[in-house]
Amino acid sequence: MVRVWKYLVPGSGEHTLEVRNIGSRKQTVSLDGERLESQDGQIVFVAADRTVLRLKQDCKLSSLLPSARQGKWTLLVNEQPMEELSCASRNGLRSSQHLPDGSYTIATGFSSVGITKHACRKFRFEAAGRLHEVVVAHQASERLWLISLDDELVDQERHGILEMTGNTDFDVPVASGERLRACLRMFWSLTEFRWCCSLTVGSVAVPPSWSRGRGRMRKVKAPEVVADYAASNSAIISSSPSGDDKHHTHDEDRAEDSDDDDDNVDDNGSIPLPDILPQGVSFDREAGVFQATIKDPNTNRFLFLGEFATAEDAHCKYVEACQR
Numbered sequence: 001m002v003r004v005w006k007y008l009v010p011g012s013g014e015h016t017l018e019v020r021n022i023g024s025r026k027q028t029v030s031l032d033g034e035r036l037e038s039q040d041g042q043i044v045f046v047a048a049d050r051t052v053l054r055l056k057q058d059c060k061l062s063s064l065l066p067s068a069r070q071g072k073w074t075l076l077v078n079e080q081p082m083e084e085l086s087c088a089s090r091n092g093l094r095s096s097q098h099l100p101d102g103s104y105t106i107a108t109g110f111s112s113v114g115i116t117k118h119a120c121r122k123f124r125f126e127a128a129g130r131l132h133e134v135v136v137a138h139q140a141s142e143r144l145w146l147i148s149l150d151d152e153l154v155d156q157e158r159h160g161i162l163e164m165t166g167n168t169d170f171d172v173p174v175a176s177g178e179r180l181r182a183c184l185r186m187f188w189s190l191t192e193f194r195w196c197c198s199l200t201v202g203s204v205a206v207p208p209s210w211s212r213g214r215g216r217m218r219k220v221k222a223p224e225v226v227a228d229y230a231a232s233n234s235a236i237i238s239s240s241p242s243g244d245d246k247h248h249t250h251d252e253d254r255a256e257d258s259d260d261d262d263d264n265v266d267d268n269g270s271i272p273l274p275d276i277l278p279q280g281v282s283f284d285r286e287a288g289v290f291q292a293t294i295k296d297p298n299t300n301r302f303l304f305l306g307e308f309a310t311a312e313d314a315h316c317k318y319v320e321a322c323q324r
Helices: 313-321
Strands: 002-009 013-020 028-031 034-036 045-047 052-057 072-079 107-109 119-127 130-139 145-147 152-160 165-173 178-191 195-200 204-206 208-211 222-227 234-236 282-283 289-296 301-308
Touching: 002 072, 107 119, 119 195, 119 204, 130 178, 130 195, 145 165, 145 178, 195 282, 195 289, 282 313, 289 313, 301 313
Parallel strands: 119 222
Antiparallel strands: 002 013, 002 107, 013 028, 028 034, 045 052, 052 072, 119 130, 119 208, 130 145, 145 152, 165 178, 178 195, 195 204, 222 234, 282 289, 289 301
């Protein structure tokens, strides 16, 4: 388990505290990339600028299993609680709107560590010579969309049971402090019975480079988005794509990207489809995956069962759901 806190201290600026295996004997602590010496069970650390950092665990969870307790840690900076990621609000990342000023430590950002296991789409594109990656994750149990840019959360959106669309806008920083506007849209297609995700950066439509059911799409090239600052920062597309292995982003789950996704791809780069899709199965042509869905007779709405590399796997999931 990895916890990352990004915070601001007046006088010394922004800092990042990373704790691995928190609360265990294998716990390691790093501050701004530098390893801090720590003993077993140590929860208090003093930074070079004399800032006191204390890890605090919710005492109400002492009776739960260690695996259930690990995510319930908070950080106190000079005994002021860190601003945490909001889990209660419908939209937005911050949970400190109800707290009085000066009673908490401001978070400069929120790490996306931990959301990859819920990822359903990844998009890659280049801007100003740098490769960027957008990850879209969906926590079905929480009905929550999570969006990250280059390993940092940029937005989250909670949706109702009957809501089938979601939209979020965020900025992509590029050279000279300029920013490109990105728009991500998630929606349920009633005609194709599947979830769809589309990303536009500036005026460029960015294709997905990874999907949960198919893995990494090695034949998809990351488009290059160029900002025309002389024309009111409007975006134009460059016709020369770049190799998707030119740059790499920091991510613990890079092993997911190493999985070959070409086993089911023909010489033309497309996935061969059966003449007739099995019942409960649809095909997402953009992402190259098969989706399984079933209609709930109680709510009269379609339930998403997952994405799969083959139509057979998707149909097996549908049959399993029918039996339930």
